[in-house]
Amino acid sequence: MRHTLATIGLGPLLxxxxxxxxxxxxxxxxADGEREGEIGQGPPLRLLIAGDSAAAGVGAKQQAEALSGRxxxxxxxxxxxxxxxxxxxxxxxxxxxxQLRELPRxxxxxxxxxxGVNDVTGLTPTRLWLQQQRQLVNxxxxxxxxxxxxLSALPPMHVFPALPQPLRWYLGSQARRYNLGLRDWASQHADCEFLAAEFPGDLELMASDGFHPGPGAYALWAEQLAARIRQRWSTR
Structure with missing residues (x-):
């Protein structure tokens, strides 16, 4: 209700x-660089990274210092x-x-x-976004x-320096709703895991546009993902 009232009352300003x-x-x-490859030694692990500009490495110069490479x-x-x-x-x-449907099996x-970030800025309703996330998982x-x-959580949009107030608060509130819904849904499925990467309150980890991760944020995100993957797969 609060979000609806804010949409009505603040609509023109937003x-x-x-x-x-x-x-x-x-x-x-x-980010420049290869978008597929093979690296390492040990048991095989087939990894797909899919998504938006953060997955694509915007904010890093090379994929090696973006999410996929790290x-x-x-x-x-x-x-x-x-x-x-x-x-x-x-x-x-x-x-x-x-995009994924068009790829071969x-x-x-x-x-x-x-x-999720572009869904928030595009004003996709929470219920519809969660439905699309379920379709994605299927x-x-x-x-x-x-x-x-x-399933990576949306970043803390309520602290993005590129966004003025009250737009920052408004989009950040919607991002939190997305995260809560996705976390609750993922917890009901053994093959899904919701990851809310933890970052220190350091804006220097962000890219120069004040909107995307920088290399430091990608490194922390990748470390937390790697820990989850090792935890599940090292015992198999």
Missing amino acids: LLQGRHVRRVTPRLPE LATLLAPDFRVRWKLVATTGHTTAQALQ AAYDVVVTSL LLREQFQARHIL
């Missing part, structure tokens, strides 16, 4: 602030990692679903997703035989 942010925020490119490197001492990145800047969950042991199970699905 719209103006949103347009201003889009106009003045620098557009950073996706995660594969961290897992390499324990596994022979065959990894693939499927991510596009600006993608909503619905767009990521369509394959098999992955672990899938990491990063989606697709990963059926088309990609995913055995362990790590």
